[in-house]
Amino acid sequence: MHIKSKNKYLLFSKSFLFISLMASSLLAIAKEIVIEPGENAHERLQEAMILMSEGDVLLIKSGYYKFEDGLSLDVNQVTVVGEGMNETILDFQDQQSGAQGFLVTSDEVTLKDFAILDAKGDALKVIGAKGINMINLRTEWTGGPKSTNGAYGFYPVESEDVLIDGCVAIGASDAGIYVGQSKNIIVRNSIAQYNVAGIEIENSYYADVYNNLASHNTGGILIFDLPDLPQQGGHHIRVFENRSIDNDTDNFAPEGNIVGEVPRGTGIIIMANSDVEVFNNLMSGNGTVNLSIVSYSDETDDPNYYPHPKRIQVHNNTYGPSGFDPDIQTGELAKTLFEISNGNMPDIFWDGVAPFSQMIFGQPDDEKLIINENSETSFLTISAIKYMLGFNSPIRTDKEEFKGVINPLEPINIDGI
Amino acid sequence: MKKIFHFVTVLLLCTKMYGVDDSLIVADSFPNKLSEFNFFLDESAQIPSENVIPYELISTLFSDYSYKQRWVYVPNNKKAKYEENWVFDFPTGSALIKTFYYPTDERDPSAGKQLLETRLLLRKEDGWEAVSYAWNEEQNEAYKKVAGKTINVAWTDFTGEEQKVRYRVPNINQCKECHAADDKITPIGPKARNINKDLEFKEGNFNQLVYWMNREIIDEYPLELSSPVDWTDENKDINDRVRSYLDINCGHCHSPTGNANSTGLYLHLNETRDIHLGKYKKPVATGRGSGGLKYSIVPGKPDESILLHRMASMDPGVMMPESGRALTHEEAVIMVREWILLMKN
Numbered sequence: 177m178h179i180k181s182k183n184k185y186l187l188f189s190k191s192f193l194f195i196s197l198m199a200s201s202l203l204a205i206a207k208e209i210v211i212e213p214g215e216n217a218h219e220r221l222q223e224a225m226i227l228m229s230e231g232d233v234l235l236i237k238s239g240y241y242k243f244e245d246g247l248s249l250d251v252n253q254v255t256v257v258g259e260g261m262n263e264t265i266l267d268f269q270d271q272q273s274g275a276q277g278f279l280v281t282s283d284e285v286t287l288k289d290f291a292i293l294d295a296k297g298d299a300l301k302v303i304g305a306k307g308i309n310m311i312n313l314r315t316e317w318t319g320g321p322k323s324t325n326g327a328y329g330f331y332p333v334e335s336e337d338v339l340i341d342g343c344v345a346i347g348a349s350d351a352g353i354y355v356g357q358s359k360n361i362i363v364r365n366s367i368a369q370y371n372v373a374g375i376e377i378e379n380s381y382y383a384d385v386y387n388n389l390a391s392h393n394t395g396g397i398l399i400f401d402l403p404d405l406p407q408q409g410g411h412h413i414r415v416f417e418n419r420s421i422d423n424d425t426d427n428f429a430p431e432g433n434i435v436g437e438v439p440r441g442t443g444i445i446i447m448a449n450s451d452v453e454v455f456n457n458l459m460s461g462n463g464t465v466n467l468s469i470v471s472y473s474d475e476t477d478d479p480n481y482y483p484h485p486k487r488i489q490v491h492n493n494t495y496g497p498s499g500f501d502p503d504i505q506t507g508e509l510a511k512t513l514f515e516i517s518n519g520n521m522p523d524i525f526w527d528g529v530a531p532f533s534q535m536i537f538g539q540p541d542d543e544k545l546i547i548n549e550n551s552e553t554s555f556l557t558i559s560a561i562k563y564m565l566g567f568n569s570p571i572r573t574d575k576e577e578f579k580g581v582i583n584p585l586e587p588i589n590i591d592g593i
Numbered sequence: 594m595k596k597i598f599h600f601v602t603v604l605l606l607c608t609k610m611y612g613v614d615d616s617l618i619v620a621d622s623f624p625n626k627l628s629e630f631n632f633f634l635d636e637s638a639q640i641p642s643e644n645v646i647p648y649e650l651i652s653t654l655f656s657d658y659s660y661k662q663r664w665v666y667v668p669n670n671k672k673a674k675y676e677e678n679w680v681f682d683f684p685t686g687s688a689l690i691k692t693f694y695y696p697t698d699e700r701d702p703s704a705g706k707q708l709l710e711t712r713l714l715l716r717k718e719d720g721w722e723a724v725s726y727a728w729n730e731e732q733n734e735a736y737k738k739v740a741g742k743t744i745n746v747a748w749t750d751f752t753g754e755e756q757k758v759r760y761r762v763p764n765i766n767q768c769k770e771c772h773a774a775d776d777k778i779t780p781i782g783p784k785a786r787n788i789n790k791d792l793e794f795k796e797g798n799f800n801q802l803v804y805w806m807n808r809e810i811i812d813e814y815p816l817e818l819s820s821p822v823d824w825t826d827e828n829k830d831i832n833d834r835v836r837s838y839l840d841i842n843c844g845h846c847h848s849p850t851g852n853a854n855s856t857g858l859y860l861h862l863n864e865t866r867d868i869h870l871g872k873y874k875k876p877v878a879t880g881r882g883s884g885g886l887k888y889s890i891v892p893g894k895p896d897e898s899i900l901l902h903r904m905a906s907m908d909p910g911v912m913m914p915e916s917g918r919a920l921t922h923e924e925a926v927i928m929v930r931e932w933i934l935l936m937k938n
Contacts, residue, residue: 275910404857
């Protein structure tokens with residue numbers, strides 16, 4: 177480098193000025209606001225969450241906070257942090273207004289280390305956020321599984337760059353962790369128990385769901401796509417290194433909801449999505465079936481909706497006992513499967529429903545279901561044509577014909593995570 | 594002493610006569626007291642300043658049977674622009690002012706009223722902002738309430754019965770929850786089609802659009818304007834009445850640009866597709882809001898229709914709208930029940 181000393185000095189002083197300006201503006205902007213338990217907690221907390229500005233951190237000290245109205249946050253680039261999911265408790269048992277406990281509508285928000293209990297509707301709803309980190313949070317309905325519990329624990333919808341990490345979701349009457357109509361999603365290291373659905377990814381694109389425990393739900397992990405919605409065609413979902421075990425809670429969803437049709441004892445269920453890779457999971461103790469791959473079976477006139485799963489890859493999972501207590505009371509799936517298999521419930525079930533030509537000639541090569549599992553893993557699919565024509569044995573159980581080359585899906589990357 | 598008092602009074606009157614404080618409307622922050630804007634000559638009596646024009650809507654949002662008085666303010670020499678199927682595009686510096694109150698006794702106007710809050714939508718340089726001011730006990734000043742407020746109110750209704758409500762002044766975020774379109778705050782009421790009706794002004798009885806033209810706060814509106822019907826007008830077609838009611842009560846969220854667009858249930862006036870209007874539409878992320886029912890609307894079967902169930906409910910986890918309501922709108926429930934009952938498959 178050949179810079180004259182004079183210029184050197186100038187450069188130095190300029191960058192020094194810049195750095196010191198940065199430092200002072202950061203000092204001026206970022207502040208920490210502290211809320212402690214006591215009188216008017218709702219008003220104090222809500223006011224703080226409205227008046228805080230970008231870069232601020234709001235600390236909710238450990239303790240018990242009771243609310244009669246929902247809370248909401250609409251400031252970008254802020255952090256709301258408690259002192260632990262068992263220490264900072266936001267209790268909505270006496271809630272009189274608000275459709276959820278906590279509502280977030282802003283971007284680049286981090287929520288961390290607190291609990292939301294007994295919300296009258298959803299516990300934590302996030303609408304239209306770009307960048308939402310939910311870390312070490314707990315949502316719970318403390319009276320156990322009940323149809324009067326709120327629908328969702330964690331409920332980001334129409335959001336982008338969604339992280340749910342180290343969270344706990346208990347008792348939701350729909351899904352403990354639900355990500356709907358969103359993009360770029362990571363759900364990891366979390367626990368979902370005693371919900372109807374433990375973890376549900378619905379009408380979403382690009383999701384990694386890994387290292388979670390889903391147990392004692394009705395169904396452990398659901399990857400769904402539904403018609404007549406602004407975002408549909410769910411795809412590119414990786415479900416790996418999860419434990420979906422002992423999902424043995426009776427379905428307590430209010431009727432009318434799609435999860436109301438999930439039979440008790442379902443490990444993982446994939447409905448109407450494309451490009452889903454399920455690998456290195458443990459599925460065990462699921463009384464109906466460890467893994468189900470199905471089409472959306474209700475009528476729909478939506479011309480933009482594709483109701484069948486395609487390019488589903490299943491490999492290297494571990495399967496424990498399943499099918500020992502099929503829930504033939506709930507929905508059609510378990511009943512059909514029980515009848516068609518004569519009670520020999522498989523580990524993996526594919527309903528075999530596809531566009532008519534595919535049901536005759538098979539799936540095209542680039543849309544095929546691929547199953548690479550060890551020889552002990554049992555499998556069953558229905559040959560829909562034979563089924564419709566009344567064949568005695570319209571099933572296929574040889575999974576060798578579904579062996580194939582795995583094309584791993586790209587991992588999900590969220591900037592800064 | 595008397596002289597000084599007189600002087601101060603004159604001075605005060607002068608400030609009031611000076612009119613609305615334009616700079617406060619566009620300022621970065623909201624003043625603490627409503628009176629600082631000078632929207633009113635007399636706060637307690639709610640007598641507006643010279644350029645603050647009262648208006649009414651054909652169909653209104655239900656807010657727990659509270660009464661509402663509305664005013665519009667457009668700065669001198671500026672005009673709001675007509676937009677098809679949308680609210681007027683108001684110029685920077687405009688304000689929409691709405692006071693919520695309950696009469697002490699609905700049968701006797703002379704018994705007085707209780708002012709609860711005055712909500713403002715202020716048109717800043719880069720868009721609308723919303724804020725509410727809650728009235729004090731003396732009823733002579735309203736103070737900014739960023740985080741909202743709970744007011745327990747009682748009044749006597751038309752039948753002589755005592756009514757009570759836990760009235761919520763919304764916080765700033767809640768204002769936005771309803772007033773958001775494509776994530777920006779927007780007014781809901783003052784669409785040309787929705788103010789296309791007569792009103793008694795101090796100069797006489799005029800159609801509001803004509804009056805706005807004369808006052809030069811707008812410079813055009815279409816002569817052919819299909820307006821929603823007044824949903825309370827029982828002489829009108831029930832389908833038109835219900836669609837008008839659903840538009841103003843639900844359509845601001847339940848539309849493709851609103852906060853509830855993820856539901857796929859669209860209740861604004863321009864929606865024509867049966868499935869999106871709720872006919873045999875399954876719930877998506879409704880949870881216990883469904884009440885164990887399978888569809889938003891089952892034609893002919895109001896008791897199997899989620900829409901009616903959620904309108905009637907008073908449970909915060911079930912009821913619609915999600916905020917701004919603690920009581921059931923009985924008259925509307927009766928009307929919507931009738932509408933679903935008569936609906937054909």
